[in-house]
Amino acid sequence: xxxxxxxxxxxxxxxxxxxxCAQTSADHFQPAASNLSGVAYPKISGDNRVxxxxxxxxxxxxxxxxxxGLQKDPLDLVKDAEGNWNGTIPSAGPGFxxxxxVVDGVRVNDPGSDAYLGYGRPTSGIEIPAANExxxxxxxxxHGVVREQWYHSEITGKWxxxxxxxxxxxDASPNKKYPVLYLLHGAGENERGWSMxxxxxxxxxxxxxxxxxxxxxxxxxxxxxxxxxxxxxxxNTRAEMVRRAATLEEVYLKEIIPVMEKTYRMLPGRENxxxxxxxxxxxxxxxxxxxxxxxxxxxxxxxxxxxxxxxADPKTALNGALSDxxxxxxxxxxxxxxxxxxxxxxxxxxxxxRKKLEGLGIKSSxxxxxxxxxxxxxxxxxxxxxxxxxxx
Amino acid sequence: xxxxxxxxxxxxxxxxxxxxCAQTSADHFQPAASNLSGVAYPKISGDNRVxxxxxxxxxxxxxxxxxxGLQKDPLDLVKDAEGNWNGTIPSAGPGFxxxxxVVDGVRVNDPGSDAYLGYGRPTSGIEIPAANExxxxxxxxxHGVVREQWYHSEITGKWxxxxxxxxxxxDASPNKKYPVLYLLHGAGENERGWSMxxxxxxxxxxxxxxxxxxxxxxxxxxxxxxxxxxxxxxxNTRAEMVRRAATLEEVYLKEIIPVMEKTYRMLPGRENxxxxxxxxxxxxxxxxxxxxxxxxxxxxxxxxxxxxxxxADPKTALNGALSDxxxxxxxxxxxxxxxxxxxxxxxxxxxxxRKKLEGLGIKSSxxxxxxxxxxxxxxxxxxxxxxxxxxx
Numbered sequence: 001x002x003x004x005x006x007x008x009x010x011x012x013x014x015x016x017x018x019x020x021c022a023q024t025s026a027d028h029f030q031p032a033a034s035n036l037s038g039v040a041y042p043k044i045s046g047d048n049r050v051x052x053x054x055x056x057x058x059x060x061x062x063x064x065x066x067x068x069g070l071q072k073d074p075l076d077l078v079k080d081a082e083g084n085w086n087g088t089i090p091s092a093g094p095g096f097x098x099x100x101x102v103v104d105g106v107r108v109n110d111p112g113s114d115a116y117l118g119y120g121r122p123t124s125g126i127e128i129p130a131a132n133e134x135x136x137x138x139x140x141x142x143h144g145v146v147r148e149q150w151y152h153s154e155i156t157g158k159w160x161x162x163x164x165x166x167x168x169x170x171d172a173s174p175n176k177k178y179p180v181l182y183l184l185h186g187a188g189e190n191e192r193g194w195s196m197x198x199x200x201x202x203x204x205x206x207x208x209x210x211x212x213x214x215x216x217x218x219x220x221x222x223x224x225x226x227x228x229x230x231x232x233x234x235x236n237t238r239a240e241m242v243r244r245a246a247t248l249e250e251v252y253l254k255e256i257i258p259v260m261e262k263t264y265r266m267l268p269g270r271e272n273x274x275x276x277x278x279x280x281x282x283x284x285x286x287x288x289x290x291x292x293x294x295x296x297x298x299x300x301x302x303x304x305x306x307x308x309x310x311x312a313d314p315k316t317a318l319n320g321a322l323s324d325x326x327x328x329x330x331x332x333x334x335x336x337x338x339x340x341x342x343x344x345x346x347x348x349x350x351x352x353x354r355k356k357l358e359g360l361g362i363k364s365s366x367x368x369x370x371x372x373x374x375x376x377x378x379x380x381x382x383x384x385x386x387x388x389x390x391x392x
Numbered sequence: 393x394x395x396x397x398x399x400x401x402x403x404x405x406x407x408x409x410x411x412x413c414a415q416t417s418a419d420h421f422q423p424a425a426s427n428l429s430g431v432a433y434p435k436i437s438g439d440n441r442v443x444x445x446x447x448x449x450x451x452x453x454x455x456x457x458x459x460x461g462l463q464k465d466p467l468d469l470v471k472d473a474e475g476n477w478n479g480t481i482p483s484a485g486p487g488f489x490x491x492x493x494v495v496d497g498v499r500v501n502d503p504g505s506d507a508y509l510g511y512g513r514p515t516s517g518i519e520i521p522a523a524n525e526x527x528x529x530x531x532x533x534x535h536g537v538v539r540e541q542w543y544h545s546e547i548t549g550k551w552x553x554x555x556x557x558x559x560x561x562x563d564a565s566p567n568k569k570y571p572v573l574y575l576l577h578g579a580g581e582n583e584r585g586w587s588m589x590x591x592x593x594x595x596x597x598x599x600x601x602x603x604x605x606x607x608x609x610x611x612x613x614x615x616x617x618x619x620x621x622x623x624x625x626x627x628n629t630r631a632e633m634v635r636r637a638a639t640l641e642e643v644y645l646k647e648i649i650p651v652m653e654k655t656y657r658m659l660p661g662r663e664n665x666x667x668x669x670x671x672x673x674x675x676x677x678x679x680x681x682x683x684x685x686x687x688x689x690x691x692x693x694x695x696x697x698x699x700x701x702x703x704a705d706p707k708t709a710l711n712g713a714l715s716d717x718x719x720x721x722x723x724x725x726x727x728x729x730x731x732x733x734x735x736x737x738x739x740x741x742x743x744x745x746r747k748k749l750e751g752l753g754i755k756s757s758x759x760x761x762x763x764x765x766x767x768x769x770x771x772x773x774x775x776x777x778x779x780x781x782x783x784x
Binding site for chain 1: 428429430446447448449450451452495496497498499500501503504505506507509512513514516530532535537538539540541542543544551563566587593616618625626655656657
C-alpha cells in the first residue's frame with residue numbers, strides 16, 4: 001500500500017510538472033524568427049499569441065491589424081509610461097502574415113520587421129511557427145539559388161525584373177536542360193513575393209532532395225504589364241485585371257519566354273512548360289496559360305481568381321481552347337486547383353470552375369489547405385502539393 | 393534697319409521661348425522612377441525639387457525628412473481639404489536617398505515607394521536623376537545576375553544569406569574561373585543594399601561592357617555576425633563594431649570564403665581576391681581584409697569608418713600586417729580610399745588613415761566624390777572608380 005501510494009505520488013508529480021512545463025512553454029514569448037537581427041518585438045508565445053510594441057509617445061491612438069489569418073479587426077494597444085504602445089494578438093495561424101500598426105489613422109510599418117510588398121505597398125510581415133510542418137523551411141539539403149534577372153521590355157517600354165530559381169546542380173551540369181514552371185504572384189504583390197514571402201526556394205529544395213519533385217527551373221516575373229502609352233490608372237478591379245492580362249500575354253509570348261529560354265538551359269516544347277499562379281496569378285494562368293496549350297501542358301490555380309465571366313461560355317472562352325474537350329484532355333497533363341479551407345469566395349471559385357470544366361468532360365484535381373485563409377501558407381502548401389505532379 | 397530690327401525681334405523671341413522652356417522643364421513635376429508601379433507621388437521637378445504627399449486626415453502634425461543629401465531637417469507639411477499632407481523639398485542631390493514621414497512623432501514610410509533596409513529598419517527611398525551620369529543605370533549591354541545564396545553558419549548558428557553577382561557570360565563559359573570582390577555594406581543596412589540601393593550590378597555590367605573592368609564575381613554578405621551564445625545586444629557603437637568584426641572575421645575565414653569557392657568558379661589565391669566596404673564595411677575591410685594579406689591583395693575603403701584607435705600603433709595593429717611596409721607594399725596591388733566631398737568626418741578619417749600609412753612608407757590612392765554626402769551616390773561612384781583597378 002505504501003509502495004502504491006509512493007508510485008501514485010510519483011505519477012502525480014510527473015503529471016503536474018508536465019502541466020507546468022506546457023504552461024511555461026505556452027506563456028514563454030520569444031522574438032519572431034522573422035524579426036530583423038537582434039530585435040525583441042514582435043514576440044510569439046508557445047501557443048501562437050503575438051505580443052507587439054510600438055514607440056509612439058505623442059500619438060493619440062495606436063492599433064495593430066493583420067492580414068488574413070492574423071487579427072483582421074484592429075486591436076487597440078495600450079500606452080505604457082515609456083511611450084510604448086503594447087498589446088497581444090490572441091491567436092495567429094501558421095505561416096507568414098502581413099501586419100501593420102495604425103497610428104492616428106495612418107498605416108505604419110513595424111520598424112522591427114522586414115517590409116514585404118503586399119496590398120500594393122511595403123508592409124510588415126511575421127512568420128508564425130507551423131506545428132508539424134517544415135516543408136517550407138531551409139534545411140540541410142542541397143540548395144538552388146534565386147537569381148535576379150533584368151531585361152528590357154519593348155512592349156511596356158520598361159526594364160522588367162524576374163526572379164529565376166535554378167535547382168541544385170544547375171551550375172555543376174552545364175549541359176543539362178530543365179523543364180520550367182512559370183509561377184505567378186497575386187494582386188498588390190510583386191515578382192519577389194514567391195521567394196520572399198513564399199519560401200519557394202526552400203519548398204523546391206526540400207522536394208528535390210527527397211526525390212519528390214523533378215528538378216526544374218522556376219520563373220517568377222511581375223504580374224503587372226502596362227503597354228507603352230497606355231495611361232489607364234492601375235487598379236485591381238476585375239475588368240482591369242482581365243484587360244491587363246492581354247498585355248501580359250503579349251509580354252509572356254514575345255519577351256518573357258524567349259528571354260528566359262535564351263538565358264537559361266530550358267528543355268523546349270509545351271510538355272516541358274507549366275504555369276501556375278495564386279489569386280490574380282490564377283486568373284492569368286487561365287487567360288494566358290490555358291489559352292495557349294501550344295505552349296504549356298501543366299496548370300495550377302492556387303486560390304485562383306477565375307471569375308465567373310471568364311468561362312461564362314466555356315466552349316468559346318479562351319479562343320476556344322476548351323472547345324474540344326478530348327483534344328484538350330490529351331494535351332494537358334495536370335490541371336490542378338487548390339485553396340484554403342477558410343477562404344470561401346476562392347474555394348467556391350475553384351468549385352465553380354471545376355464544375356464548368358467537368359460539364360465539358362474535362363477532369364481536374366482539387367486540394368484544400370486545412371485551416372488557412374487567402375494567405376501565403378495556403379500557397380506554400382499548394383506549391384508543395386502541386387510541384388511533385390509536374391514533368392512526370 | 394527694318395531688317396536688323398526684325399532679326400533682333402527673332403533673336404529675342406528665341407531667347408524668351410528658351411527661357412520659358414527651361415522654366416517649364418524646371419517646374420514640370422514627374423513621378424520618381426523609384427515609385428512603385430503607377431504611383432503618382434513623390435514627384436521630381438526638372439531642377440530636382442521633390443513634391444511629397446501623404447494621406448493622414450486624422451493626424452495632428454506631419455513632416456517629411458530625409459537622409460544625407462535630402463532634407464536633413466524635418467519639413468512641415470500642410471494639410472489640404474482631402475486630408476492629404478503636401479510639401480516640396482526645395483533641393484535634392486543626385487542618386488538614391490532615404491526619406492520618411494513623421495506622423496505625430498512616429499516615423500512612417502511612404503506607401504508609394506519601395507522600402508530599403510536603412511538605419512536598421514525598412515525605410516522609403518527615392519532615386520533623383522544624376523545630371524550627365526548614367527554609369528549606375530541599366531543599359532542595353534549584356535547583364536550579369538545577382539543570386540541569393542543561402543548557407544548554414546555553424547559559428548552564428550543561423551542561416552545566412554549572401555548576394556552574389558555573376559558577370560555576363562558566367563553561365564555560357566562553364567570552365568572559366570573568375571577573380572572575386574568581397575563587397576561589404578554599412579551599419580544599419582544589409583547584404584541586399586549593394587544591389588538594391590547601390591545598383592552594383594548595373595555599374596559592373598556597364599564597366600565590363602566598356603572593357604573598363606575585368607569580369608569578376610562580387611560577393612555581398614551580411615556585415616553582422618553574432619556568435620552562437622553571444623547575448624550582447626546588437627548596437628553600432630565603435631567598440632561593438634570592432635568587437636563583432638572578430639566574429640565576422642571567423643565567419644569569412646571558415647564559412648563565407650570556403651562556401652563561395654565551393655559554390656562558384658573562383659580563381660584561387662590572394663591575387664584573385666579583393667575586399668572593399670562602405671562605412672562600417674570599410675572598418676571591416678581594415679580589420680579583416682588588411683589583416684589577411686595572405687587572402688587578399690586589393691582593398692577599397694568607401695567612406696570607410698577606420699577609427700583613430702584602429703591604427704593607433706600602426707606597427708602592431710592588425711596582427712602586425714603593416715609592420716614590414718616593404719613586404720606589405722609588394723603584396724598589396726591596390727589600396728584605395730574614397731569619400732564624398734560633403735562628409736567631413738569621413739574625408740578626415742580617410743586622410744588620417746592615409747597619413748598613418750604614408751608614415752610607414754605605404755602608398756595609397758584617394759578619390760573624392762564631388763558634392764555628395766555619406767550616401768549611396770558616393771559609394772556608387774566609389775565602386776565605379778575602384779572596380780577598374782582590380783585584377784589588372
